Amino acid sequence: MSFSRISFFFILLSLAVIFQMVLGTNPLMHYCSSNDNFTSHGPYERSLTKLMGNFYYLAPPNGFALGSLGQNSQERPYGLTLCRGDVSASDCRTCLAEARSEIQKLCPNKKEGIIWYDNCVLKYSNKDFFGQIDNQNKFYLLNVQNVSDPMTFNLKTKELLSQLAQNASTTPRMYAAGELKLDDQGSKKVYGLAQCTRDLSSVDCKKCLDGAIGELPSCCDGKQGGRVVGGSCTIMYEIYPFVNA
8 A cells, every 4th residue: 555654652651541541432543645635426436335335244254345336446445344253243343343334534535545443354455455565554552561571572473473473474364362371380471462464475475574573672671561563464472371262
């Protein structure tokens, strides 16, 4: 997609603050195209409204949907939506309904838009972006609390996330979550998650996730938790369990 790069650092006292936000109506982040507009009640808007309506019904059963609609290539929106791999179909549907409503308010008459929630992402464009790694739309979330041994913790976190990236890239759902012991007793652990949009190939999913992991030192060095959230993939880690059972 032709979005301008988003690269923001969100400094929060705790990622729990994020979860409280998501339970309300606030997205984690959104972006709208600055130049490409569509005509109100025109063919692009009608196709986009129908496409997002289809996603509401198609995505929840397996957490993912993509497609395009429109007779004229100049007025054809392409879109996809992805729910986090550990959320229920009901929570997926709730998130998509919120995303659909909110993106229409935040990006009125814009031909490109993307909105992220903790449980889902919704993205659309007038350009065919399927199967391409989106490196332009990206932001970071972190827990400002520091760990006591940053070097060891960073190595363990990278080890876990690298394994999850490998697992996610080779599974049909392109999602993986797990944990890793930080000490011999197993009393301390780091928990992680890796996920890609399923329009990517296995190779590109791994490439996207590895790239996100490579950005951790610049955003989340020695922090107890962090995320790199993008338009095609996401990685997340914390020192407490955060994945839904």
